[in-house]
Amino acid sequence: MKIFNAMLLIISLGLISTAAVAQHELVVMQETGPSENRIDFVIVGDGFTADEQDAQEQELIRAANNVLQYEPFKEYVPYFNIYLIKTVSDVTGIGNGSSIGTYYGCYYNCNGIQRLTCCNNQTVQNVVDTYAPVDDVILVMINTQIYGGSGGYIATSTLTAEDVPPHEFGHTFGGLADEYDYSKHYDVNGDLMDLPHPSLDRAVNCTTTPNINQISWDYWIEDGTPLPTTEYESALDPVGAFEGCQYSTSGIYRPVYDCLMRSLGNVLGPICAEAMILSYYELVQLIDEKSPDTDAVSGEQGDEITFSVSALQNDFDTVVTTWSLDGEVLDMVDGNSLLLPIECLTQGDHELVVSLKDTTEKIRRDPSGLTEDAVSWTVTRTDNGPVEEDCDFISIDTDTGTDTDTDADTDTDTDTDTDADTDTDADTDTDADTDADSDSDSDVDTDTDADSDSDGDSDSDGDSDSDTDGDGAGGDDDSGCGCVAAGRQHPGAMIWRLVF
16 A cells, blocks of 8 residues: 655654653644645544554554545545544553543444444544644544444544545545445344434435435436436446435435445445535635735836736646636636736736636536635736737746746646656555455555444434444445555655654
8 A cells, every 4th residue: 555655754842751652642644735724634543552653653544545545535635634643542452332441442332333433532632632733524543453433523443444434534524424225233232223214414415205306416317317226337327316325225315326335345426526525625725825915916017927826736637727807818828827017907907816616527516616716916007108919928837937928839737747656565464354456556465354244333423414333334245345446645745743
């Protein structure tokens, strides 16, 4: 599995003996920008003793990569700041039905559901508030090979299957419901129990009707698709209304035959992916800052003023920039910087606007305009000199620092490949029965736990539309759990650490 190339910078706060192990250690895995305009993803570990701190760090890094290797996470890696908090517990492992005294008190058989893992959320939150700059989503990784997890206010996962963290992330961050349709789960004694069916008020990927006029994802359904839908070409094709969702075999419908919210080894379906990306844009805007950092700029003949924005760009380059002057689009301008000669303007005030939009095909409906952002300047020409009739606006290539005349037939699109084709040859064994040897650029040879059952699904904090299972996804055989994809590298990411 690929992990982020990084340099380690260790900063100790306070007088700490070289022999002592700090109770908590913050490892900054990736910072791509200010917290106020990034998704701050915090991963903490529980059930790791002082002698297991190196192993804990590797497991936390692995969990981050397990999430970010999946679409639509991997396209948006630059939108994330990733923080790891290593924590020392007095005992190793996980409790059964109650805490065994680990720092965050995590245990399985929570609420009588075998696969459900719960932790002391308040303790987790207190530590995160103390040591991480900020948090938008929190994941607790528990040091056990017992299969389990949960979603909700704080997501939890054990170390077994790489698919569980992104599944739980879908609950906690994207508000996605489970799509599997069995409602029988095992209690602490191994007896079958019925799981109550929670409300679907907030779920975007389950519906109680196959009526095209009442399905929230109707704009994804192609004309002529039978509703309810029973036949399929592939797991994600077609989009329709397949009966069976959120622990019910009938009366509730899901968008596609199978996706990560139904069983492990799959990717998120189009409705889930769209909801996830829109959740990103509830926290970030495409423009970090503008220059000049003022709303009004003035100049006279002979002046040339550079305008630019520092903008987010996902790894699939779907963000498009548009410049306009006094409402007229400057088609000849490409890029996030513009050199404006003042003689192109008449005397007086003019409005210069730069707008950015994520044009990804994964979003078909954005009623709130979350995927768009714009800034503007009032540009005033103070003199009454002659106006250049045939004005050449200049687009500046911010990557190379060179000026490019956009009237010329010159390609100014800087297409930087951030997916480094690096052989990391990570050979990680997670005690699995299925070897999912991926012959990819990353030479990943990873065993994942494919034989675990994903029973039980109940939210660890009582939030009815979150995952309650200890698994991640459904399906009694957990088919596909051994699917391995190359984790994504993000160039320039730096790991550094603060020891407390």
